[in-house]
Amino acid sequence: MSWAYITTVLIMTGINLLAVIGLSVLTGFTGLFSFGHAGFMAIGAYTSAILTVWLGVPYYLALLIAGLAAGLISLVIGRLTLKLKGDYFIIATLGFGESIRLLFNWFDPIGGSRGFRIPSEIHYTSLSDVIIINLIALILIANLINSRHGRNFKAIREEEMASQVIGINIFRYKMLSFFISAVLVGIAGGMLAHLTHFLIPRNFDMTKSTFLTIMVILGGLGSLSGSVIGTVVLTFIPEFLRNFNEWRYVIFGFLVVLVMVLRPKGLMGGYEISDLLRWVKRRLVRRRGEKNESA
Amino acid sequence: MSLLELRDVTKQFGGLVAVGDVSLTVEQGSIHGLIGPNGAGKTTLFNLITGIYGLSGGTILFEREPIDGLAPFRIAQKGITRTFQNIRLFKDLSVYDNVLTACHMNTKYSVVEALFRLPARNQGEKKLKQETEILLDIMNLTDRRDVSAGNLPYGFQRRLEIARAVALKPTLLLLDEPAAGMNPDETFELLEMIKQVKREFGLTVLIIEHHMDLIMNLCDRIMVLNFGRVLAEGSPIEIQNDPAVVQAYLGEGGNHDARY
Numbered sequence: 107m108s109w110a111y112i113t114t115v116l117i118m119t120g121i122n123l124l125a126v127i128g129l130s131v132l133t134g135f136t137g138l139f140s141f142g143h144a145g146f147m148a149i150g151a152y153t154s155a156i157l158t159v160w161l162g163v164p165y166y167l168a169l170l171i172a173g174l175a176a177g178l179i180s181l182v183i184g185r186l187t188l189k190l191k192g193d194y195f196i197i198a199t200l201g202f203g204e205s206i207r208l209l210f211n212w213f214d215p216i217g218g219s220r221g222f223r224i225p226s227e228i229h230y231t232s233l234s235d236v237i238i239i240n241l242i243a244l245i246l247i248a249n250l251i252n253s254r255h256g257r258n259f260k261a262i263r264e265e266e267m268a269s270q271v272i273g274i275n276i277f278r279y280k281m282l283s284f285f286i287s288a289v290l291v292g293i294a295g296g297m298l299a300h301l302t303h304f305l306i307p308r309n310f311d312m313t314k315s316t317f318l319t320i321m322v323i324l325g326g327l328g329s330l331s332g333s334v335i336g337t338v339v340l341t342f343i344p345e346f347l348r349n350f351n352e353w354r355y356v357i358f359g360f361l362v363v364l365v366m367v368l369r370p371k372g373l374m375g376g377y378e379i380s381d382l383l384r385w386v387k388r389r390l391v392r393r394r395g396e397k398n399e400s401a
Numbered sequence: 402m403s404l405l406e407l408r409d410v411t412k413q414f415g416g417l418v419a420v421g422d423v424s425l426t427v428e429q430g431s432i433h434g435l436i437g438p439n440g441a442g443k444t445t446l447f448n449l450i451t452g453i454y455g456l457s458g459g460t461i462l463f464e465r466e467p468i469d470g471l472a473p474f475r476i477a478q479k480g481i482t483r484t485f486q487n488i489r490l491f492k493d494l495s496v497y498d499n500v501l502t503a504c505h506m507n508t509k510y511s512v513v514e515a516l517f518r519l520p521a522r523n524q525g526e527k528k529l530k531q532e533t534e535i536l537l538d539i540m541n542l543t544d545r546r547d548v549s550a551g552n553l554p555y556g557f558q559r560r561l562e563i564a565r566a567v568a569l570k571p572t573l574l575l576l577d578e579p580a581a582g583m584n585p586d587e588t589f590e591l592l593e594m595i596k597q598v599k600r601e602f603g604l605t606v607l608i609i610e611h612h613m614d615l616i617m618n619l620c621d622r623i624m625v626l627n628f629g630r631v632l633a634e635g636s637p638i639e640i641q642n643d644p645a646v647v648q649a650y651l652g653e654g655g656n657h658d659a660r661y
Contacts, residue, residue: 246517249515249517250512250515253510253515253522253526254505254508254510254525254529257505261491261502264492264493264494265489265490265492267485268489270453270472270477271451271453271473271566272482272502272503272565273506273569274474274505282512328493
């Protein structure tokens with residue numbers, strides 16, 4: 107394995123991670139499942155590519171605008187669909203994701219189904235870009251989750267009716283959650299565009315959406331650390347299995363099933379790494395206490 | 402002064418009149434009981450007051466302003482909150498987080514202040530945490546603060562639901578069968594707790610209950626519903642001696658020493 111190859115895998119992991127952090131807010135913390143977030147990724151990817159290629163906008167600014175564009179669309183889609191109950195909302199997101207892909211397929215000025223190439227003189231997403239953006243996103247989202255707003259997300263996930271009678275505007279908070287997830291997934295799309303330098307709508311299909319959701323679930327709903335672990339595991343496994351060629355997706359699927367059977371609540375089961383450290387510390391203190399007593 | 406006023410409140414589900422022409426005045430600072438046989442429309446009335454159902458007719462005034470037609474969260478923000486007959490806690494969250502979540506309106510910091518941990522957020526969170534700890538103390542839940550709400554014993558779940566409701570600092574608290582499934586000791590303990598919470602927070606309480614001991618002991622006034630209509634309204638003594646109530650509740654020839 108060459109260093110360039112490893113770097114690319116790491117960058118890919120980082121891009122997935124940013125998308126999964128976004129989706130974790132929606133799915134893990136607010137309890138809304140989406141099978142259409144590849145659509146927001148496509149919007150972010152194409153917006154950023156158009157900005158850097160046609161208008162010469164700097165990379166980071168283009169990413170920011172790409173995220174906001176995805177967020178803006180999410181507000182429109184959210185207003186139409188977030189009043190729907192659970193299952194119907196999932197179907198609506200699925201429809202949205204597929205329509206976005208088809209729209210980009212038909213739209214010729216940006217290459218349609220033949221794809222859109224970003225010239226090589228334009229910035230390539232680097233490992234440091236990925237690390238910086240992910241760190242910022244992780245800190246901001248962790249801050250949000252540990253606030254009254256983050257707790258309201260969790261309340262809605264747990265019990266909608268009870269959330270309403272304690273004064274939570276559930277529609278507004280679902281919109282907020284949907285918006286945040288779309289912005290982060292949109293930025294991830296922009297980073298992806300500038301990693302591959304070639305965009306085709308086919309890459310943003312339902313499989314992509316499903317893959318993102320699987321990473322959130324496998325890591326453990328309602329745990330940011332879980333999302334990080336889920337993403338790293340699920341991005342790396344297919345790479346390690348490259349020697350098995352066609353069989354690698356069979357093995358991959360089998361491993362996912364195995365994890366869900368053994369740990370139905372995901373790898374982290376709703377706990378954060380900080381909870382785990384606290385638990386270990388308490389165990390150590392207790393054991394020391396017992397030793398002192400017996401002595 | 403009347404805090405809550407229902408005027409000819411009606412709710413129909415298709416052809417069924419669940420609540421018909423109910424008028425009720427709840428005085429500020431009182432404990433008002435709501436009793437009646439199963440299916441009399443008591444919980445429906447709670448759902449109407451808290452905005453979960455829309456009215457078919459009549460109007461509801463809270464602090465002299467109409468509140469019918471408002472979304473449930475707006476009604477909660479105006480100061481009316483409730484517990485549920487079939488407990489609805491945030492099951493996977495800890496006892497502490499259940500109460501902390503419900504305190505959310507007692508501070509006003511924005512999403513941006515939360516994202517960047519600005520001073521307003523830190524001060525707000527500190528205030529909420531203090532309030533939560535005080536409330537857990539009053540409700541005798543401090544020992545179990547880190548337990549998931551879903552794993553609490555039944556009686557504690559009821560108590561936590563009341564704590565969560567009180568965390569909003571409401572003016573009017575609606576309790577839907579808070580003593581359901583409790584033994585006499587637990588019921589007595591709950592009675593004392595309701596009295597204490599009412600005193601400490603200056604609440605007005607509207608309570609649905611089937612334990613007649615508790616209702617007669619606790620309430621200043623009682624309304625009896627039967628088939629969605631008001632059967633009687635008055636003080637506990639008046640209700641106990643009302644022939645229509647005795648007949649509806651205990652059947653023909655019942656005597657009012659019998660317990661429901």
